[in-house]
Amino acid sequence: MHSPYALCKGSKGKPRLSYDWKLMLDQGRSRAYLDTWRAMERLVDTGKTKHIGVANFNARKLRCLLERARIKPAVNEIELHPYLPQTELLEMCREAGIHVIAHQPLGGPIVYPVFPTDDDRPLENPEIEKLANRNRRTSAQLILAWLTEQGVTVVPRTTRVIHLYENSQLKRVPSAAMAAMSSLSRSKGARRVPWIDEYFESQVFGDGKDPWTTRIEMMLEGRMPPPEYL
DSSP: OOOOOOOOBGGGBBBBBBBTOOOOOOOOHTTHHHHHHHHHHHHHHHHHHHHHOOOOOOOHHHHHHHHHOSOOSOOOEEBBBBTTHHHHHHHHHHHHHHHEEEEETTTOOOOTTTTTTSSOGGGHHHHHHHHHHHOOOOHHHHHHHHHHTTTEEEEOSSOOOHHHHHHHHOOOOOOHHHHHHHHHHHOOOOOOOOOHHHHHHSSSSSSSSSSHHHHHHHHHSSSSSOOTHH
């Protein structure tokens, strides 16, 4: 399941856009992501697939899914990089036996030429560059190794052969460098890649602001009765 959210259907099968050209979320269908998961579980039952997983599930939504899932997700693919280490979610996945895959592991937009930005990115961060030079690595190699050392699978993107080669030549990261990388978000403040807020018409990942995530958490705590779709 690529996202716990559904988009509003527009004309000719394309997603509907808001007046300011942002993707619109279908709140009703988005709340029913558990129904989608049950349909995916039936695919495993019928032998059409061996494993099913999720992407972009935060800790609250993942907890809700695990409470009700018959088959737990094999993986959770999330945005993960030095500016967004997602420590709580990563630890939760480890405890639940859910493998984590990092998209945007270098902290840049999905397609830089399409979503250019002047914002500071991990690849241009001077502290990461110093650490990389000190350990005879490129900044990209250091970032990717920092993730793989945590047991995370990385899926960086590049169109340059030299970068493909460099990204495959990863070495262990010294503990001091690991600690320094992990502390970056505490000093700069955790943040997602720049395009997210510009592309969707409402808050997408539920980082403490999503009312539907809050309702589900209240249900799990017994402070609110679950609706029929649960």
